[in-house]
Amino acid sequence: MKFLFDLFPVILFFIAYKLYDIYTATAVAIAATMVQVFYSYVKHRRVEKMHLITAALILVLGGMTLAFHDxxxxxxxxxxxxxxxxxxxxxxxxxxxxxxxxxxxxxxxxxxxxxxxxxxxxxxxxxxxxxxxxxxxxxxxxxxxxxxxxxxxxxxxxxxxxxxxxxxxxxxxxxxxxxxxxxxx
The missing domain is CATH 1.10.132 (Topoisomerase I; Chain A, domain 4)
Incomplete structure (x- = not known):
C-alpha cells in the first residue's frame, strides 16, 4: 500500500498527461504531491524526507514549468x-x-x-x-x-x-x- 501511496503523484501525472497535456499533468502532480504530504502529516504527524524533497522539487521545477510554459x-x-x-x-x-x-x-x-x-x-x-x-x-x-x-x-x-x-x-x-x-x- 505504501508503494502505491508513494507513486500516487506519478500515477496522477501520467493520467492527466494522457487526458490533457504536460502542463495540466504538472499542475496535477503538484497538487497530488501537496495532498500526499498533507495526508502523511495528518496521519503520522511527520512527513518522510523523500516526500519533502520530492515536494520541494515538484514545487520549484513544476512551478517553473508552468510559469515559463517550458x-x-x-x-x-x-x-x-x-x-x-x-x-x-x-x-x-x-x-x-x-x-x-x-x-x-x-x-x-x-x-x-x-x-x-x-x-x-x-x-x-x-x-x-x-x-x-x-x-x-x-x-x-x-x-x-x-x-x-x-x-x-x-x-x-x-x-x-x-x-x-x-x-x-x-x-x-x-x-x-x-x-x-x-x-x-
Missing amino acids: ETFIKWKPTLVNWGFALVFWGSHYIGDKPIIRRMLGEALTLPEHVWTRLSMLWITFFFFAGFANLFVAYTFDTDTWVNFKLFGLLGLTMIFILLQGLYLAKYMEEKDSTDNRENS
Whole structure:
C-alpha cells in the first residue's frame, strides 16, 4: 500500500498527461504531491524526507514549468531526485558511522561490512544511471515517450535492480540461515 501511496503523484501525472497535456499533468502532480504530504502529516504527524524533497522539487521545477510554459523543467525532476539520492548515499560514507543503506536495512539484514559497502555503491551507481537514463530519454525522444519512460521505464529499471540486488544478497542470507541452523542444533 505504501508503494502505491508513494507513486500516487506519478500515477496522477501520467493520467492527466494522457487526458490533457504536460502542463495540466504538472499542475496535477503538484497538487497530488501537496495532498500526499498533507495526508502523511495528518496521519503520522511527520512527513518522510523523500516526500519533502520530492515536494520541494515538484514545487520549484513544476512551478517553473508552468510559469515559463517550458516542459524541460519537469523533465529534470526525476534526474535531480535520483542524483540527490546518489549524493546522499555517497555522503553517508563520510557522515556518520555507517552508510545510509545499512542504517535503513541493518535491523533486517546481517551482512559483512564489505557487502554493505558494495550494496551502497551499487545503489549510488543505480541512482546516477537512472538520472542519466531520464535525461537521455527526455532529450532524445518526444514527450509522450518520456512520460511513459518516467512511469514504466524508471519503475521497471528499479524493480529489475531490486531483483538483482536480492539475488546478490541471497547468498549472504543463506550463509546466515545455515549458520543459525548449526547454532540451534
